[in-house]
Amino acid sequence: MRKLLFESMIRVPLTERAPSRSDAAMEELASAVDNAARRHLGRSLSIRAVDAGSCNGCELEMHALSNAFYDIERFGIRFVASPRHADVLMVTGPVTRNMREALERTYNATPGPKWVVALGGCARDGGCFAGSYAVVGGVSAVIPVDLHIPGCPPSPADILKGLLALLEHVTMGTHAS
């Protein structure tokens, strides 16, 4: 173990430069956040992941955000275990009818100010599952959504770009021009 730890000390870090924030995301966020909320948060976001019916592809890429290449915690963004601790709900999947109530209850358990990010194509409009008897539709059919990050699944870099836009918007008060 010592050798492995020592090598990690002398090696160049794997962590890559931050991607630039997504302009599309900035535009969508422009109307979502008020100044009071920005002051509350500081430069930090706590995220609660909620799978409302996904195939688990989006979860795999969400996990990847914590690996050494993306190292999401360096931006002050971290995943938390309870909606009570969260600023952001990151929701994946088409919302299934069997998960609808659990999603609503998780949303209601999250204290304000709070934001909802809908991750992946299914979370936007149900994706290829839209129209099924077992699916409500996209996340916005159940709870208000502030930001959509498209992709099937979105790559970790794309998720990071969206979250950085959210972070910048929340903390710096910059509006997309």
Add this chain to the structure above:
Amino acid sequence: MQALADLILEGRPVQHHRPWPRTIVDPMVWTSATVALAEGHWTLLGLWGETAAIHMALLEEPTGTIGVISLEELEGGYPSVAQYHPPALRPERAIHDLVGLVSKDLPDPRPWLDHGRWGLRFPLGDRLPPPPETAPYAFLRSEGDSLHQIPVGPVHAGIIEPGHFRFTANGETIVRLEERLGYVHKGIEALMVGASLDRAVQLAGRTSGDSTVTYAYAFSRAVEAALQLEVPSRAGWLRALMAELERLANHLGDIGAICNDAAFPLMHTHCGVLRERALRAADTAFGHRLMRDRIKPGGVIADLDHEGAAALRAVATEIGQTFPALVELYDNTASLQDRTVGTGMLRPELAHQYGAGGYIGRASGRGFDVRRALGYPPYNSLLFEIPVLHEGDVNARVWIRIREVEQCLSLIAQILDQLPAGPVSIDIPDIGETREGMALVEGFRGDVFVWLRVAESGRIDRCHLRDPSWFQWPLLEAAIEDNIVADFPLCNKSFNCSYSGHDL
């Protein structure tokens, strides 16, 4: 003891069902098959229903014989398989929820996938209006002094899929775990009905995201079996290459995550780096990190170029060089071994009874692997070993994954060395008649089973997708008994069953 091949002969054969036979049998033969399952002679591969028929896919492991038997006169229900053979219990509950077929003498008639929220009943059957009120789900009782219950989920405290776990504990010790699943039921089999092959393979590839290659692979093979198509040799090899990459990336992720759940994040970090490298190489080679939508009936959608092959070679070499140090770290860290050795024991008898596939079966003495048992190309011309252990604990499930990572690296190198030249897909001909096909493909979690009927129009008439998790989830309930609550995440991760693949 009757051979499966003889039992199949006792029924009326169904035309155009490939590659294995399907016969329509009478209830006597159905029941004798049930008894043979219960006695351990055969393994249940799948059990599914249609409005006017119920089907059971069977495997005779020693001879590699596979067959499907169907029962068609179902007035008043069909004879329950589960009353003699418990692995059929959840499939039978799901069949009632989806199709409305009644299992006679079903030991547990509670609904399974239907939570009373769909706005209809029997979506694959008569689509009746729902009952005015749904009774709350009755969990099984546990009685005794000092027992308490811990309800967990469906929303879990991590980046995990949703499901409900009801623990009954005595102090720290779990005396019963009962799973309640179905939360991510998306109605995939109903969406399949009438779908074009293009749309259907897309749906199949979204049954369980971590096995997107395996599902598209199995679905495509089932279509090709039904339509009697032979894909170009290069396409077959590229499919296997993607399947091995998927297995490699998932095992690397799992090994790290299991150690992380035993409070050892160093392994998680290093395995995470290797997993990310594998996904990036997959992106370079096939244009998608998880290789989603790359396999279709008739072949694959994109060829592998020189740059892609070089990226895959480089990543296999790098993982081959780095991984041994991580294996040593796992093996030599006493505090980690203290958590994984002897934890979450799954008895070999149960693994055999349930036909548990993948690392769960192989860590408990069941070495079944369809790559070897069926030897579908190109696996019939590749050299690989199937690791088997008998301890059945978390540690054994980690070691199976470690050995399989090594085998994946060897298989990737062999495939790249021997990859034949030529086209990578063929067109799907217009057959103009009803055909049925089935396929089994080995995913990282075990064997994925697909059965389908292609209508005259060339569209899907019915498609059943069976995730290996169906026969693994119930075993987690058994493995967790007498472990402490704090070891549940560790045991659960070592199983890593799919919620979405199971719920569909």
